[in-house]
Amino acid sequence: MSTLSRRRAALAGVVAAVVALGAAEPVAVLTGPRSAPLVAVGGLVVDLVPEPLKQFAISVFGTYDKIALLIGTALLLAAFGALLGLAAVRRLAIGLAGIAAFAALGVAAALSRAGADAFDALPALVGGGLGALTLWAFVAGPLGADLPSAPPPAVAALAREGETPGGWEPARPDDAESRRRFLRGAGLLTGAAAVAGLGGHWLAGRRGVSTARDAVTLPAPAVPAPPLPAGADLSLSRLAPYVTPNREFYRIDTALVVPQVDPVTWRLRIHGRVRNPIELSFDDLLARPMVERYVTLACVSNEVGGDLIGNARWLGVPIKELLDEADPEDGADQVVGRAVDGWTCGTPTSVLRDGRDALLAVGMNGEPLPIRHGFPVRMVVPGLYGYVSACKWLTELELTSFADFDAYWVPRGWSAQGPIKTQSRIDTPRPRSRPAAGPVTVAGVAWAQHRGVRRVEVRVDGGPWQEATLAPAVSADTWVQWSWRWDATPGEHTLQVRATDATGETQTEQRAPVAPDGATGWHTVRVTVT
Numbered sequence: 001m002s003t004l005s006r007r008r009a010a011l012a013g014v015v016a017a018v019v020a021l022g023a024a025e026p027v028a029v030l031t032g033p034r035s036a037p038l039v040a041v042g043g044l045v046v047d048l049v050p051e052p053l054k055q056f057a058i059s060v061f062g063t064y065d066k067i068a069l070l071i072g073t074a075l076l077l078a079a080f081g082a083l084l085g086l087a088a089v090r091r092l093a094i095g096l097a098g099i100a101a102f103a104a105l106g107v108a109a110a111l112s113r114a115g116a117d118a119f120d121a122l123p124a125l126v127g128g129g130l131g132a133l134t135l136w137a138f139v140a141g142p143l144g145a146d147l148p149s150a151p152p153p154a155v156a157a158l159a160r161e162g163e164t165p166g167g168w169e170p171a172r173p174d175d176a177e178s179r180r181r182f183l184r185g186a187g188l189l190t191g192a193a194a195v196a197g198l199g200g201h202w203l204a205g206r207r208g209v210s211t212a213r214d215a216v217t218l219p220a221p222a223v224p225a226p227p228l229p230a231g232a233d234l235s236l237s238r239l240a241p242y243v244t245p246n247r248e249f250y251r252i253d254t255a256l257v258v259p260q261v262d263p264v265t266w267r268l269r270i271h272g273r274v275r276n277p278i279e280l281s282f283d284d285l286l287a288r289p290m291v292e293r294y295v296t297l298a299c300v301s302n303e304v305g306g307d308l309i310g311n312a313r314w315l316g317v318p319i320k321e322l323l324d325e326a327d328p329e330d331g332a333d334q335v336v337g338r339a340v341d342g343w344t345c346g347t348p349t350s351v352l353r354d355g356r357d358a359l360l361a362v363g364m365n366g367e368p369l370p371i372r373h374g375f376p377v378r379m380v381v382p383g384l385y386g387y388v389s390a391c392k393w394l395t396e397l398e399l400t401s402f403a404d405f406d407a408y409w410v411p412r413g414w415s416a417q418g419p420i421k422t423q424s425r426i427d428t429p430r431p432r433s434r435p436a437a438g439p440v441t442v443a444g445v446a447w448a449q450h451r452g453v454r455r456v457e458v459r460v461d462g463g464p465w466q467e468a469t470l471a472p473a474v475s476a477d478t479w480v481q482w483s484w485r486w487d488a489t490p491g492e493h494t495l496q497v498r499a500t501d502a503t504g505e506t507q508t509e510q511r512a513p514v515a516p517d518g519a520t521g522w523h524t525v526r527v528t529v530t
């Protein structure tokens with residue numbers, strides 16, 4: 001049994017965990033960032049945590065939810081390491097078995113990711129090996145505290161002469177010298193692991209496809225987007241611009257590291273219940289006539305008044321043409337889009353073939369797709385929430401049926417069908433702002449993709465609904481800006497908005513949560529007019 005104190009034992013375990021995680025990162029430069037244990041285990045957590053917890057994390061951390069998850073996973077692993085350290089001073093074998101279990105979890109997580117091969121086990125194996133070595137070094141090896149420090153030479157000489165060395169006692173394991181040795185070892189190893197971990201992580205990220213993306217030249221569209229009607233953008237500060245710049249476009253996905261898909265090796269398979277399976281390269285796709293369209297994408301997780309929505313000009317190949325060539329069998333009512341990371345969405349075959357501008361998009365606002373937004377190829381389907389239609393980093397379209405296959409979010413409590421609900425948002429004035437009395441421009445956006453917005457109304461303090469002015473939109477597939485002039489009087493006021501779609505249906509006041517198929521209710525903003 002080691003004589004390491006409990007506090008040092010726990011710390012030794014944490015250092016072993018840090019060494020394991022850090023040492024794995026440089027290995028993951030070779031095998032890909034998704035095989036690093038932290039990301040692999042974090043990814044498992046993403047796939048396995050119950051939906052309410054995930055919603056909670058998104059509401060607390062917003063788009064920092066991924067970083068929060070990685071930090072949380074690291075803290076959990078460190079806590080596990082502390083327990084292992086405590087166990088190891090009783091019996092080293094228990095501690096080492098714990099590290100082996102820890103490595104096995106990392107291996108299992110890395111191998112369970114879509115498209116993994118045996119090499120993806122390497123980072124966790126190397127990390128686990130070095131972690132075990134670290135634990136041993138502290139508990140039973142050279143960094144351990146169970147070696148009493150040597151007596152000073154003078155004392156040793158006296159001892160040889162048989163005299164009782166006055167005042168000197170053999171060092172206890174936790175004396176200053178052993179503490180120094182322990183802390184120096186722990187500090188050096190933690191520092192080295194941090195350098196290896198952060199350096200490896202950074203290097204792995206640089207081995208991305210941004211150079212390949214820069215090399216892509218998009219073809220001119222055979223069918224260009226209609227020009228923006230004059231006045232589509234009211235250009236008010238605080239009002240979301242009609243076309244969302246790529247940099248500001250919301251990002252939602254389950255990928256802890258952005259998938260890096262090389263367009264040179266990219267293939268799209270259209271298969272399953274089709275009479276004529278198709279396989280396409282990126283060049284094959286680019287050689288086809290391209291259509292350009294403005295389409296407003298929306299996330300089903302968007303709360304009333306939320307900003308998980310954006311409008312872009314997409315360039316791509318109509319999915320309908322490819323499906324017509326593949327020739328789906330009768331009853332194949334679902335097209336499953338599958339991404340390189342294994343994520344799936346399920347889109348009704350009928351929607352993809354009903355003539356709307358559903359695209360296999362390669363361009364976004366005049367550039368190749370940003371890597372975060374699905375480079376090299378993604379789906380864009382007007383009128384459906386992203387989780388059932390907007391597969392990024394797409395590699396497969398599989399024809400099947402809704403009865404036979406549930407896409408990623410369906411077993412997690414979300415509806416298999418996801419048409420976008422009519423919604424409207426007040427962008428200005430901001431909640432809790434203090435506009436001056438007199439004329440105030442109230443403005444925002446409203447959307448009912450593929451049906452179109454017919455009317456937007458605003459009311460103050462629960463009074464009569466007043467019709468807002470709609471800016472022109474390019475098509476029914478995008479949102480529309482609206483504005484209304486308010487003669488504001490001093491005091492506290494409540495502004496509310498509601499939209500009516502082109503079928504005549506007005507959005508309901510009834511509040512519904514985002515799950516299972518999109519939030520409802522009227523956006524309400526409180527201000528104090530001064």
Ligand SMILES: Nc1nc2c(c(=O)[nH]1)N[C@H]1C(S)=C(S)[C@@H](COP(=O)(O)O)O[C@H]1N2
Pocket residue numbers: 249250251252253254255297298299300339340341343372373374385386387390391392393
């Ligand atoms: N591969 C992959 N594609 C995906 C997702 C994902 O998790 N993985 N999320 C979907 C969801 S829920 C939405 S709302 C849109 C968001 O697209 P954006 O990030 O480009 O805005 O992507 C969709 N495509």
Ligand SMILES: [Mo]
Pocket residue numbers: 252298299300301385386387
């Ligand atoms: Mo989404």
